[in-house]
Amino acid sequence: MADPAGGGLIAMAEARDVVVLGGGPAGSTAAILLAREGWKVTLLEKERFPRFHIGESLLPFGNTLLKDLGIWEDLVQGGFTVKPGADFHAGDGHGMLRSDFSRFLGEEFGRTFQVDRASFDHLLLRKAGEAGAEVREGTRAEVVELGSGGVRVRAHGESGAEDYEARWLLDCTGRDATVGRHLGLPKSDLGMAKKLAVYAHFRGVRRNEGAWEGNISIVRLEGGWFWIIPLREGITSVGLVQPMARFREAGGEPREVFERACTGSPEMRFRMKAAERASDWHITSDYTFRHHRTAGARWILCGDAAGFIDPIFSSGVRVAMESAARAARLAGRCLKEGRGLSASEQADYHRKFVRMTGAFLRMIRMFYDNHGFEVFINASGLLGLQRAVVDVVGGNTEPSWGVKWRQELFFAICRLQRWVKFAPRLPLFTAAARARAAAEA
Ligand SMILES: Cc1cc2nc3c(=O)[nH]c(=O)nc-3n(C[C@H](O)[C@H](O)[C@H](O)COP(=O)(O)OP(=O)(O)OC[C@H]3O[C@@H](n4cnc5c(N)ncnc54)[C@H](O)[C@@H]3O)c2cc1C
Known part of the structure; x- marks a missing residue:
């Protein structure tokens, strides 16, 4: 795959191994995992923490990573x-x-x-510092160059602008999508x-x-x-x-x-x-969106910077942290081998991101469809299909075959509900109910 960033090898004197842009859940996750492996990591975050952020409900399939990062006990102790x-x-x-x-x-x-994300994100960011990452808050980052041998970033901090060079860049800037905007990467809604x-x-x-x-x-x-x-x-x-x-x-x-x-x-x-x-x-x-490309030779997009999915199933933090963990593993492996990401590794990362977000998207589309919602809300009474729903609601993006076939059946019933009444019709969607709600309002 051609790298739209192009560029040659950047002179790497005093370079960091990885520069992470953004200190939300994705950025801190990546910084913790890479710094723990001994890589020289700098994380640039434009805000000073704690700061308000939306995205307050976590999913249980993210628990394993919360434990790996050493934050689970803090959440228990923090009440x-x-x-x-x-x-x-x-x-x-x-x-x-x-x-x-x-x-x-x-x-x-x-x-x-x-x-509350102010506290949660702050906990994670502090863990990144404790793991050995250099954390710079109040520092807005801007991409200068994405080369085939490294990257250059301009950091606008409280004491002025400074340039950083690194072998790798992970874009975790959320919906600001710093690299996506810099490269003008195409995306879909x-x-x-x-x-x-x-x-x-x-x-x-x-x-x-x-x-x-x-x-x-x-x-x-x-x-x-x-x-x-x-x-x-x-x-x-x-x-x-x-x-x-x-x-x-x-x-x-x-x-x-x-x-x-x-x-x-x-x-x-x-x-x-x-x-x-x-x-x-x-x-x-x-706005739901997903970039058509999420990795290059020396850069990877993580979390919302790669794509944002409608928040109905609270999937954002789970996707952000999981994609960042995957990106950190890839960057770590490439650093060890002294190389960039191959075209097939880039495509594989992207495919996995699409699969992870796709697992939620299917259920989201069904949720917004009135007939689909009639089946959804009655799932407990329908052939034991509740398991199919709970797996997605719990954030499982790699369901077992036992769950997959139930999900296929569930989606088929949702599609058929328009013509065949598998689940009772909901009064919520009748014209009379709409008129009543409007009058009450
Ligand atoms: C209405 C709504 C409700 C939601 N509810 C939920 C929910 O219940 N559960 C859930 O899991 N998700 C929810 N989400 C999604 C969730 O907010 C995001 O998916 C999640 O925060 C993504 O994490 P991230 O680390 O990718 O990005 P962010 O959390 O957005 O972090 C990005 C960080 O990058 C920093 N940054 C941005 N630009 C720069 C720059 N140029 N230089 C340096 N730093 C920069 C920002 O200051 C920020 O701290 C919701 C979203 C919306 C819109």
């Missing part, structure tokens, strides 16, 4: 909310599916955490509508009772969905995601649309009755 499952509600209160992780996924993946999320932290949100208090709750509306994520110290994160076009049609400020959508949903009215806002409102555009 982060334990997440034993995920609940999906029809917004009118008629229908609910509970994904109980320990019942379906066993001990290792039976629970994980809800995290994967056929997903452009969406907007409006969210805030609240106190006094009604949570589940007992053992399920830590579950994430997703409340599906006719044209969008809410998340309810219970965090530490009585704080609950609540957000509304809808297509951009719906926000425009609804009119008013996004927070007004949020409030009206709450009022229009019996489930949300019940949850938010005594809620008081405890943070500013945040608004994030939520």
